[in-house]
Amino acid sequence: MKLRSVTLNDVRQFTSPVRVAGIGDGVNLLSAPNESGKSTLFDAIHAAFFIPHRSAKIKSLRPDVGGNPEIEVTLEDARGPLTLRKRWGRGPYAEVWRGGQLVAKSDEAEAQIAALTQSPADGGPAGLLWVRQGVTALDDTDKAAVKTRQDLLTSVTGEIAALTGGKRMDRALARAREELDRLVTLRGAKAGGPLDTALKAVAVLETRVSELNDKASKLRAALGERRGKRRELAELTDPVEVKTRTERLTQADAAFKAADRHASQLQAAEAALKAADLALQAARREIDNRARTVQAIETLTVQSTAAQAAAEAADARATEAQTALTKATETHTAARKTLREAEAQMQAALKIEARRAEVERHAQLAETLAQAETLAATLPALREAAATGPDARQLQALEDAAKALAIAEGLAQAAAPHLTFTPRPGAPAVTLDGTPLDASPHAITQAVTLDLPGLGTLHIAPGAGDAPDRLAGAQDDLARALAQAGTDAPEAARRAARARVEAAQRLKEAQEALKRLAPEGIDSLRGALARLAPQALPEAPDLPTATDAVERARTAETAAELETARLRPGFDTAREAALGARHDLGSLSQRLSDARADLTEKPDAESLNEALAQAETQRQTASQAHQALAAEAPDLTLSRAALNRAQSVVKAADDAINTLNTALAGLDATVAHLSGEGVEEDLADATARLSAAQATRDAHEREVAVLRCLIGALEAAQSAARDRYFEPVLTELRPMLRLLWPGAELSFDGDSLLPVELLRDGRVESIGTLSGGTREQISLLVRLAFARLLARSGQHAPVILDDALVFTDDTRMEAMFNALHAQAADLQILVFSCRTRALRQLGGTVLQFEHVN
């Protein structure tokens, strides 16, 4: 699509028709001073394509004096020339003319106009370059337009916004997210939010409905049960039923009593019959007893005679056995007497033997006593000897003192000066303390006098020193030890000590011997001896002889005893047999006597037969009476069962009535309680509320679904637009940038898609630090890049630049002109500017406003 002319009437300052015609391909320039209508033309072109003719959003295009804006745009598309006409306000219309013919009007015209700027099938930016920076159809305000024109860099934002939906997309997303956030979070319904409230309300009401259903069910059940019980009670208390039960009970009671009476009579008859039976049996027994007694008397008489003979024979055998036994007993008694006498003799012999031993013992004791007294007599001398002389301690002290003296003497000898005299031949004898002095050395341990004949005497003193003292001390010690030992010489002391030891040994041996002889002392020994004073021994046989006599007597006694024992059982048996026979005879005699007495007491046989006949007659009478009653007897068991049944029926009815009344009281209370609460009303209400709450919940859930669907669609479209167009636009932009700055690169923020840094001449510069000229140049190039992108997609969109180069210096302006011309090969570019002189070198088609007559 390429614009060819634009005609305005009643648009802002143009209250009479003006036209900009002759718009050519490539670059077109409308250069005019401010307030000449360039921006009005820009806005009019925008309105012609984007504002429906019935829209009220044309207010900003109305002239101040009023009027109905009209715009006519001629253009060319792939099918040829085309004219669009629109009027807003009063008498609005939209028309599309092609080839001098009206081809569409009103909404159809709008549809065809919209199709001219239709976005590509993939959703690319359509009519993008018709729109000023960031301005879109529905938020078009003068304020926004002015603001966007003030900063051309925002045109980049505008292009990106048009691509990604811009502020409107953000607003829609924000609104949808805001409303979704009110309803849900990532974890589900938002606490306290409408959906959460609805869900909770549904839960509460479901619980409420459930509870009320339970209550209603309970109430209905109680009502049903009460109806049933009332019906049952009515049946039970029905007067006819009550009367029937009572009559049946009365009848059953009367029947039972009659049967009971009859049963008593029958029982009496049975008793009478039994009594008659017993009497008859007794009569028969009497007769039998008498016969048995007569028979017994006869039998006993025979038995008594036989028993008498047997008793006499047994007596004879017993007497014989007794005689033999008596004889054997006497023999035994004599043998026993002989044995006792022999044993007495042996006892006497034993006593004499015992007295003889006592005599021998007395003699031994006397000898022992003599030995003991002898030993006892030696003890005092031995004790004295054992206490005489030095004891072992004293002897040891003496030995120690003697040893010390020997040592002291040795030391004094060694320390003393020695005198050795060697006489000359013929010299006179020399004496030492009067003793001739020989040639051996003499130790001078004390003052001595040497007589030197012819010479005088020589006194020699050993001089001072401790050896003499020590020797004297040792001698003193020895003297004291000797004194304590009671001797005057060590050897004497040693002999005395040995004598003491030997005496002690002998004393010990004597004491031990005495102990053995008289362990309990000599006095005890003397007492024992005195008690064994010897007596004269009596006359008695010797022990062997007495022993022999005893043995013989014992053998005889044993034999006699055996004989007696042999005869005694026979005697006993015979005696018992005799006693038994006598007893049998006595018993039979007694029984016979008793039987005869018994027979005497019994009635005679005739009387007994008469009694029997009478008993048989009575028994027959009783039997007939019993049979008659038994034949007429009613069934007492049946009567009792009938009575029990009638009673149980009445009792069961009474119990049931009581139970029913109790149950009905409880059910009445339950029904009164529950029905008074209006359970069913509550249930109906709660059910309706639940239904409403569920509808509300469903509506909120549907709202969530709608919002998620919308957010998903918006985010997907935004993301797809960024992915699809961002890189291609950069590709288009890169060569244009390098027309101005060789090797330059522009980097963009990944989220906002806005340029952030410019790399040129090896330096990275933040967009914010760039000059106004550079920023507007970048903006213009970005827009051209989008135009190129559209052109490559087959949609040639005019690029309209409204005061796009305000800050660019002349040098850079040339480069921009070249860039515009370079891109204009297949684009139509309209440049509106007030910089008349600066743009004079731009070239291209020059446009101007023309008044139309």
Next chain:
Amino acid sequence: MTDGFRFLHSADLHLGRRFGSLPDGVRGRLIEARHQIIARLAQAARDHGARDILLAGDTFDSETPADPTWRQALLAMGADPALRWWLLPGNHDSLAAEALWDNIARIAPPNVQPLTQAAPVELSPGVTLLPAPLPRRHAGRDLTDWMPAAATAEGTLRIGLAHGGVQTFSEDASDEGIIPPDRAATAGLAYLALGDWHGQMTVGPRTAYAGTPEFEEFRHAGRGACLAVTAFAGAVPQIERVETGQFDWTEQPLSLVPGQDAAAALSALLPPSGAGRRDHLLRLRAQGRATLAEQQALRDAAEAAAPEFAFFALDTATLDTEIDAADLDALDHGGALRVAAEALAAQARDPARAEDDRRIAAGALNRLYAYLSEGA
């Protein structure tokens, strides 16, 4: 009885209904209006010279109404001792509700008579009422079958009173007890007063449903009413409709086509503006198709009108969205917004999608339109 016997015929008061599905604001008013209907019926009887008011069943909404419900109702009926109220147990308050009818029999004022036996009752000398109380919710048989054989004195004016359906249009579809439409003729009735059908309907010259005097749902449009009847021996009774309902219940379809002024179409269905709207419950079911803009206009119009009504609901669940190119252009001519809008439009039109998914997509598109229209 040449002057005839005049009485008021009503039914289905359903006292105790709570209207749980409606918003709190209107619920209380509706409950109170149901109670006040007793006074309005009494006034209608007085206005029409009737002493007897025959309630043909379902006076109470449940078999076990709350104590305040039935106690206050009895007090209201007893307010004018010159009137007599004849209460027939219906399917909602059948004789199975023993507690209810026991209580009524026990403490009802003298001018309130529960009809718990299917036996003739003398309304006035020469006028006998033949009631057919429901023993339980579902009678399962024709309870008026005893009326033909009911003995009354020669020349007695016989009036039948029953509750149930004469056709399958009974309010309770499961009710198997069908009253023969010619029962008035076969039983020699001067008039058969029926209840159960909440709308007013004449079955024959001597048989009619009075309908509920105060509607409680949208099934029947308009306001509730009762019948003022004058029965004659051997002549067709005179039956006069007497409007008694306070609230007007209206449910109407709102059919739309693209290009139609949706707001104007909605406005055309609204009752005249005025104080009466406060007692009007209105439910409009939008159907057909409408563009995004038209739906937005419809929503705006509904939102503007709703506060004037006791209850106002616009149901757009079955309204399809007409995806209009101009609407999409209004969203954006290109770019991501346009792509998103077209994607949603495609989903909304995609027959392969489930209807609910299509409606959600259409809803999302409508929502996008609404968001972008805000402050435009």
